[in-house]
Amino acid sequence: MCDRMPLLGMFPSQKRSPPLTIMNLTKLHPFLLLGSFCLASLATCDTAKANDVVGPLVGAVESTSANFLYRVGESEQPLRLSVLLDGDVVQAVDSIGRQEDDFVAKFSISNLRPDTRYHYQITNTKTGETLIEADEQHAFRTANPARHGNRVSVGFVSCVDIEPNGIWKEMQGLDLDTVCLMGDTPYIDSTDLKKVRTRHREFLQMPDLAELAANTPVVGTWDDHDFGLNNGNGHNLMEGKVDTRRGFVNYRAHSQFGNGKEGVYHRVDLGMIEVFFLDPRYFSQTEPSPVDPTQPTCFGAEQWEWLLTGLRESKAPFKVLAFGAIWEDKKNFETDDMFTYWYERDALLDVVKNENIGGVVLLGGDIHVARHLIHPQRVGYDLHDFVISPGHKRTITELDVFHPSLEWSLVEGWQFLTLTADGTQAEPTLTAEFRQPDGVVNRQVKLPLASLTAVDSSKPDSGLRAHWSFDGDLKNQSVLGDRVDAVAVNDALVVTDGGVSGGALKLDRSREQFARVPRSFLDDNSNHHTVSLWFKPTSLPAHGTSERHFLLESTAEGTESAKSAWHLSLGMRSSEDASKVNLQLFTHTLQPATEIGAAPAAKAQGGFDALVDREALLGRWNHVVLAFDSSSLTLTLNDKQIAKHPLPVPGPASEFGGLIIGGHRVGAGRNFDGWIDEVSIWQGEMPAETK
Template sequence: MKHPVVISKVVLLALFTGLIPLTSLGGIAEADEIVGPIVGTVEPTTARILYRPGKIETKLQLTVLKDGQPIKKVTTTATEANDFVAKFEVTGLKPATNYSYQIDEIRGSQKESVASEKDHTFTTVDPARKGNRVSASFVSCVDIEPNGIWNEMEKLGVDTVFLMGDTPYIDTSDLAIVREKQRQFLQVSDLEKLAAHTPVVGTWDDHDFGLNNGNGLNMMNGKGKTRQGFVEYRAHSQYGNGTEGVYHKVDLGMMEVFLLDPRYFSQSEPSPVDPKQPTCFGAEQWDWLLKSLKESKAPFKVLSMGAIWQDKKNRETDDMFTYWYERDALLDFIKTEKIGGVVLLGGDIHVARHLIRPQRVGYDLHDFIISPGHTRTITSLDVYHPSLEWSLVEGWQFLTLTADGTTENAKLIAEFRQPDGVVNRKIEIDLNEMTVDSDEDAAPELRAHWNFDNGFKNESPLGSRIDATPVNGPTINQQDGALGGSVHFSRSKQQYLTVPRSFLDDNSAEHTVSMWFKPETLPEHDSSSRSFLLESTAEGEPSQTGAWNLSLGMRATDQPDKINLQLYTFTVKPASKPEAAPTTGAQGPFNTLLDREQLLGKWNHVAFTFDQKKLRLYVNGKQVSEHAVPIPGPACETGGLIIGGHRAGTGRNFDGWIDEVKIFQGRLSADQISELRNESKD
């Protein structure tokens, strides 16, 4: 929104004849030098507004009006040191109140309006934690070009706009260019019109941080300049710790948005979670985040940033798989502290996605990715993830989150949107589904349970999400199982069950598998044959791809009376050098020799536990072996599960009966495993 400048006929004649250069007129600026006004962080009693009058130093006065009557005046000066951007902070306002404002340039005793009251408004936040409704829009990856999303947000009447990074693309630490691109971005006409009355705040990602795949180490010499340009052209209540970073939060009453900075501190210091690993967030931001989350009274809490919370599965390292130890420690903190109403939000990858991490924080954790706001998509980043519910590879996308406390049960409504009123996906989450039972302790959680009494359905709280599907005709025997019904597998027919989704946390730190099996045959002595009870898959369907973090099978030994009950696992390995991504790799085999006669033709209970450092194997209620994991670390991402076979489904199948397959998030004790064994009838 450019504002008219009144120039006399004499001056105009001089300008057109070249007698006076435009830039020499002290109070007159070129139109493309003006920015704003832009409404920034608005709180219940405070509002922040920025305005750049042009490339001129001048005194400015902001007047806030209520019903046309002036109630507050704030004076400041646009100076060259801040690229001539003036900031106004208005305090002492009333909550949930509509105001208008105007800006005047002061020249001695004279005032000249540069932003009239018309079309310049803001509404202070309603701090109510219930009985209220608030809506915000989120967008990432937007360039300096015409765009249909701003006008769509205008029509929706959102309460706040959050810029999630790569807003805009800058890709340099040259301060003059940083300032110019920040200025040009805020001058995009529809965004400027929207920002004149709707708060616009945000964080950054790599391209507005200054470098593709940029971090605090490879941008060490430039991040101060890109931060300076960011701070100058945003009107926030906080910019990181005051001198470094840009993290902050915005409390909208029903919803509090935490705008994280995964760039400035990354790779520049040891992690506060694991000093042997490089940090993403940095110690100060980490402490601020945990403290702020714990203190938050908002029903819904949005942890938002430009990077994504999963593995991009490409060569870049700017995702939270690179810093899995900080991500997982944060989610564990939310669970341990019983912090309800949390959702995750990321951007960056030029694909919009919705994931649900089952029971990750004591309840299902919704994870939204919103990208791109421009039209350039990246199909190759629409990759498999076991928690993926939906994705869309199209441009001009943005997300709205509405916290609605006006109904009996408060809910968070997420809508993936495009211009012209298009809603591609809508999710409603009740607040009572986003709380941790206050009586719940840290005991291992039952994540999967197939009892085979009446089919192949899962009986754990995850429900039908992980029902098993029979392949090649395994049959249910409703009697004579270890406990009720059981499933029978024929090795000759290559029978198995497949489970399409994961049930464990990403990078599971601790888990337990328990099951009963009764083999009809065992791998023949002195042969290379193998027979698997179960093995996890990489992408929810049978394949040879390595990801067997759960693997339990039997193979022959050189001793005719023995069978090898063999474990493998597949774990995350720390990065080998700075600015490198972690890797994953197979660990094992871990061998345990048992008597053939002990197993063949009898029901046997078997269980194993994993805790990053050790695998422990239990048979019929007693620990029979313990194996150190050579390279300690959490299990890698699990896609699904094969029961009665190995990861490829066919080729190494089990022959006999299986019953009561249970998988727990957490490590059961020896006594708890003994109790599982004793649940069954003899």
């Protein structure tokens, strides 16, 4: 047996190092090529070449179990992995890396003690040779199953190529409990099994990652490039995905890979945190969705049931729903995001909301931009959505796009994320940190567990998303708070009296006055909501003209723009009857895809007309209620339903970014003239007691 020496400290800065290959090794100091040279993470003292060896790698580790892999070379050798505690062997398991598994041996150990540090060694049972010593480099700690009073930290990274970077070394210094490879880790873009395996081998052989994985659990899922094809799905990779899965399974040490034959989904329970690693690739586009049989699935029926069961059973305070894609629209030509499968995404989030499952956060990758979104009150509490990408240096500025829930973004490389669940204080807290090498923390988000707990849905105002009383100011008085405070434009006034109740918003059409709401207040692709407001017109559109007086209209990106996103649009225009005015509605809805692999699109619908007596509107306060339920628009005026408009193409709301009160989405030119008061918007129905 030879002595092993650390290699990592002998390289130049990781940011400038070339990939580790045999050719590059020959360029290093000559003493590294001595006959006695061997590297614990890359080679053994037999005749194996350095590029044949992978591992040892610590995989999924929970409170009483641990999984490992080791490829000793291109030969089938009988191996034994022994787990030691205080120098004594307490568990051992034998394995052989078979040729059909690319000579990768897997080891699964059970019946371990929770929260205990162990060492491990690997021996050749035929020769008795110790290949991996039970030293400090080859150790692991089982998870602490406690749901409180403990601290757990997990690292996430996506989009990493086979090249030097500073991330793995940085992670080593953070003492992470688990590292999660979230897809495009590595880039493969092939379904050729030999290439798939070669790329996985080369990825895990990167020196810093090899050193990290020798004593830190490394797990994860895949995305399109390690699935085999950019924008790949289960349909367009129907044949090749069998081999890309085979290569993935060879080079990950998980306790579960999908249903055992298909997919790679699994979960890891770390006590304070449970991570659900989802597979949005293997089953996508291959069968009807379990939530809408008219649409193709993303997750597939089996994964869907596995996920719902796991969420319902989970006792972890914090639950991470993680995959390599993103949960919203990428807004490019690709369809590998959950906007394409909005019906499954929304059904999943509805389960979280309706069954009061607390502590859920979302995590994605893929887009080469890091982002933090907050979907307000989506699951009975604010739903935090973390996008971590890329782990290499190649960013995509074009994917740093608007979203009404976007809070922060950063278009830089070498990014990774840590989630730390700390239950050692009185209030358990989940802290997210967007990080880069050299100790850089670009953003920190602290989430007390109480903030990830559903409010009482039985309260009458639990569905109230926005309310502007205009009693002295433009502040929002719903649970969304100042997120959707309105802003006066062109000196629009809030008068202190004369409203329905207290003050009101007074608008002068000649001065093009209105109020702007800078953010959306509804769920993404909301399928049911209600708007209520009072208005008292000073003037109405003149008969025989093209004048239009808008009470409200939604905007595309939170500010005035001609860009169409008018899901909410309520205005008045003249009609052929001089005694009538047309209270007219328009809407934008989401039209489901009509062919395999296509994305949904925004569908413009309307105008929908309702004629009202002019004299009945002028000089008095009028109460109008607009209800949307994905199949129709219902309009009620002064407690009387005056129209119910079926939608020619049923569907939920398309994306919008804000609201103009008293004007058109462009802001100026089609403004209301008079007073507006008590504007309220509910997610769902308007409570009976407020009607």
